[in-house]
Amino acid sequence: MDDRALYDITYGLYIITAICDDYMNGQIANTVFQVTSDPKTITVCINKQNLTHEMIEKSKRFGVCILTQDAPMDMIGLFGFKSGREINKFEGVAYITAQEGTPVITDYCKGYIECDLKQSVDVGTHTMFIGDVVDAQVFKKDKPLTYAYYHQVKKGTAPKTAPTYRQESLMDSSENEVPKYRCPICGYVYDPEVGDENAGVISETQFADLPEDWTCPLCRAPKSSFTNE
Amino acid sequence: MDDRALYDITYGLYIITAICDDYMNGQIANTVFQVTSDPKTITVCINKQNLTHEMIEKSKRFGVCILTQDAPMDMIGLFGFKSGREINKFEGVAYITAQEGTPVITDYCKGYIECDLKQSVDVGTHTMFIGDVVDAQVFKKDKPLTYAYYHQVKKGTAPKTAPTYRQESLMDSSENEVPKYRCPICGYVYDPEVGDENAGVISETQFADLPEDWTCPLCRAPKSSFTNE
Numbered sequence A, B: 001m002d003d004r005a006l007y008d009i010t011y012g013l014y015i016i017t018a019i020c021d022d023y024m025n026g027q028i029a030n031t032v033f034q035v036t037s038d039p040k041t042i043t044v045c046i047n048k049q050n051l052t053h054e055m056i057e058k059s060k061r062f063g064v065c066i067l068t069q070d071a072p073m074d075m076i077g078l079f080g081f082k083s084g085r086e087i088n089k090f091e092g093v094a095y096i097t098a099q100e101g102t103p104v105i106t107d108y109c110k111g112y113i114e115c116d117l118k119q120s121v122d123v124g125t126h127t128m129f130i131g132d133v134v135d136a137q138v139f140k141k142d143k144p145l146t147y148a149y150y151h152q153v154k155k156g157t158a159p160k161t162a163p164t165y166r167q168e169s170l171m172d173s174s175e176n177e178v179p180k181y182r183c184p185i186c187g188y189v190y191d192p193e194v195g196d197e198n199a200g201v202i203s204e205t206q207f208a209d210l211p212e213d214w215t216c217p218l219c220r221a222p223k224s225s226f227t228n229e
Helices: A003-008 A051-059 A073-081 A147-152 B003-008 B051-059 B073-081 B147-152
Strands: A014-020 A023-029 A032-037 A040-047 A061-067 A095-097 A103-105 A109-122 A126-138 B014-020 B023-029 B032-037 B040-047 B061-067 B095-097 B103-105 B109-122 B126-138
Touching (some): A003 B040, A003 B126, A014 A051, A014 A103, A023 A040, A023 A051, A023 A073, A023 A103, A040 A051, A040 A061, A040 B003, A051 A061, A061 A103, A061 A126, A109 B003, A109 B109, A126 B003, A126 B032, B014 B040, B014 B051, B014 B103, B023 B040, B023 B073, B023 B103, B040 B051, B040 B061, B040 B109, B051 B061, B051 B126, B061 B103, B103 B109
Antiparallel strands (some): A014 A061, A032 A040, A040 A126, A061 A109, A095 A103, A109 A126, B014 B023, B014 B061, B032 B040, B040 B126, B061 B109, B095 B103
16 A cells, blocks of 8 residues: 555645634644535534634634635744644734634635534544535635645645644655755754745755754744754 | 635545446546545545445445546546446546455556545535545656646536536636637537647637537537537
8 A cells, every 4th residue: 555645635725713702713724625516515624632623613613714825834834833722823914804703814815715614523533524605705816825835845744633644754755865954843844945935045055054043934943953864 | 705715725636436236437526635644534525416426335435546637538528427327437448456346547547545435424415425545556646637727727617516516607707708619518618729639629729610520528519519608
């Protein structure tokens, strides 16, 4: 069996949002699809450990924010590798409120879909939430961010709580000439060819030449914590 | 509410296969995702009217064949717009048998995933089948066919039984200068700019100049049945 066939499934990348007792939260998810066209229903698969899971269960409602291809890594890091139990992810993030009150992000989002929870399916480590579409808007025509683009171009990774989490050894099977520096927290691998545009690091900058106060673009772990493999 | 936000969800394109009482069948689906990573489970959403639905329910097993970007339209037409109740779709199609006996297609497929049915979720017009991955193989490194590529580049459509079926009026909101010829059976719109490579029709060929024996590349409806809008 070659598990890598599972990596050839195509996904987008979304921020799933919820509001519960006036607290707003959101998390990255790639497992979103339309279930039926009449009525219009959407499903999303969320890890039971996540705060967003708890909030959707309680509030019976969720939002799907469709990320654009130019969504910066620190935004994905904030919503994908931090917990809303520790920080308020919506602080400093531009959002509006959808029809039924779900906060939906406006920056780097093509549009949103708001759903009322219709059905919850227990699938072990995760729950598949199925919702009736109650509101939807398109903000812009930009290309949606795909999971393939996030991995191949942005060099992004998946947290251990993702349905599509991949073991590290399987992720990079080629190009081993250059030593790689990996974030021990989120698994992000610094790629000298890409650099880190948001931190002002141009391409072809070697890891050793990164400023000492440089931090992981995904989870903000310090440079000094990175391990060489 | 702007339903077009739902069109910005990213999907791949797959052929879902099954075997039941020695009869093999398959159908196109775009709604496939990984549900959990431990154990590895996959879900696919299938219309209750489809023969493949009946066969998965009975045989408790299904295959996911991951199409490559160069998959020809007549292959998508065969598996997406014909019923296995009327024709044997596997006649003349190259396939192998996965570990547990599911036929999986080798031409224009990147690889396959074979699943044992674990859970069926009734979602109205469709069922979401959730399966344990029991076999998987990668055949080639070609790019997977995405639903966006199928729509935008190949000018493909979705049948009424798809979870993501779109009403015709919503599908083409621009470029109305040239009269369009649409297939009354499957909704395919002939695009003179694209032509029909598989039928030897070069780009810039107007509909009127197509040979009289030309047929819809998706469902094989005759040219004479096309309507002008």
